[in-house]
Amino acid sequence: MAYNLLKGKRGIIFGALDENSIAWQVALKAKEEGAKFVLSNSPIALRKKDIFELAKTTESQVIAADVTEVSELEDLFEESMKILGGQIDFVLHSVGMSPNVRKNIPYPELDYDYLMKTLDVSAISLHKVLSVAKKMDAISEWGSVVTLSYIASQRVFSSYSDMSQAKAMLESIVRQFGYHYGISKKVRINAVSQSPTKTTAGTGVSGFNAFYNYADAMSPLGNADASSCSDVCVFLFSDLSRMITMQTIYNDGGFSMMGISNKLIQQYIDCGCGE
Numbered sequence: 001m002a003y004n005l006l007k008g009k010r011g012i013i014f015g016a017l018d019e020n021s022i023a024w025q026v027a028l029k030a031k032e033e034g035a036k037f038v039l040s041n042s043p044i045a046l047r048k049k050d051i052f053e054l055a056k057t058t059e060s061q062v063i064a065a066d067v068t069e070v071s072e073l074e075d076l077f078e079e080s081m082k083i084l085g086g087q088i089d090f091v092l093h094s095v096g097m098s099p100n101v102r103k104n105i106p107y108p109e110l111d112y113d114y115l116m117k118t119l120d121v122s123a124i125s126l127h128k129v130l131s132v133a134k135k136m137d138a139i140s141e142w143g144s145v146v147t148l149s150y151i152a153s154q155r156v157f158s159s160y161s162d163m164s165q166a167k168a169m170l171e172s173i174v175r176q177f178g179y180h181y182g183i184s185k186k187v188r189i190n191a192v193s194q195s196p197t198k199t200t201a202g203t204g205v206s207g208f209n210a211f212y213n214y215a216d217a218m219s220p221l222g223n224a225d226a227s228s229c230s231d232v233c234v235f236l237f238s239d240l241s242r243m244i245t246m247q248t249i250y251n252d253g254g255f256s257m258m259g260i261s262n263k264l265i266q267q268y269i270d271c272g273c274g275e
């Protein structure tokens, strides 16, 4: 059911790779709620071509930009404002990548060049997007920027590796830039901390299925899927959330408040590990 929550709003959505991507679901929901937007992804990701299907469905245009390249972000904002006919009201930053995770490098032996790449793509890129937008005055007053995080920013998830540092930095940028952009233009910046979700980035983490099932058994509501995440993002883009900024909001079925659940205790007993 649609409520026209984003009627007349203009956006940029980063990170829709294929139909499993969280950004893909956000784009569908934003369209349903009346928004018009530009889709963006890295030049390499565009070679996969799926995004053009989404563009067709949502009547949007696709602009290539590597989020680590400031000049490409400048071009993206300029072009998007031309296409959409004015300042941008919302931005989804749904981007993450770790070469250390991809190559399964053990955490104590991190490759530091890869670590820099992880931080640049997965965290500093949010700063770059915000900094470019602020300099160009590309986001309207009371505009809303949302990024995606994971609870490994706060706690140890053994196989999440250097993405934990990236998410900690990302949430810190949300708070600190949220102050500066809030003061100057009332632009809001928030993170949604999402349950494990079966996407290309998610399943790249080693042991992902165990990770996913564990979180599902721990959370009183079960894991939150990409569609529920898109609901939260749309709420955060909308005027209904106009006084919410600098927050990390958990869309995780209650996982972050749990210690242990009866379901997990029972599974432990059933496998003979409870003696």
Ligand SMILES: NC(=O)c1ccc[n+]([C@@H]2O[C@H](COP(=O)([O-])OP(=O)(O)OC[C@H]3O[C@@H](n4cnc5c(N)ncnc54)[C@H](O)[C@@H]3O)[C@@H](O)[C@H]2O)c1
Binding pocket: 014, 015, 016, 017, 018, 020, 021, 022, 023, 041, 042, 045, 065, 066, 067, 068, 093, 094, 095, 096, 097, 121, 148, 149, 150, 193, 194, 195, 196, 197, 198, 199, 200, 201, 202, 203
């Ligand atoms: N899937 C999960 O379990 C989960 C849980 C919590 C948070 N998240 C976060 O959600 C966000 C979206 O990931 P997803 O799970 O939808 O996976 P995904 O693989 O579909 O999306 C990641 C996106 O990042 C893009 N990207 C990577 N490098 C880029 C670059 N240099 N420039 C521009 N784009 C680039 C990819 O092309 C891809 O579209 C990520 O920040 C991820 O960490 C995912």
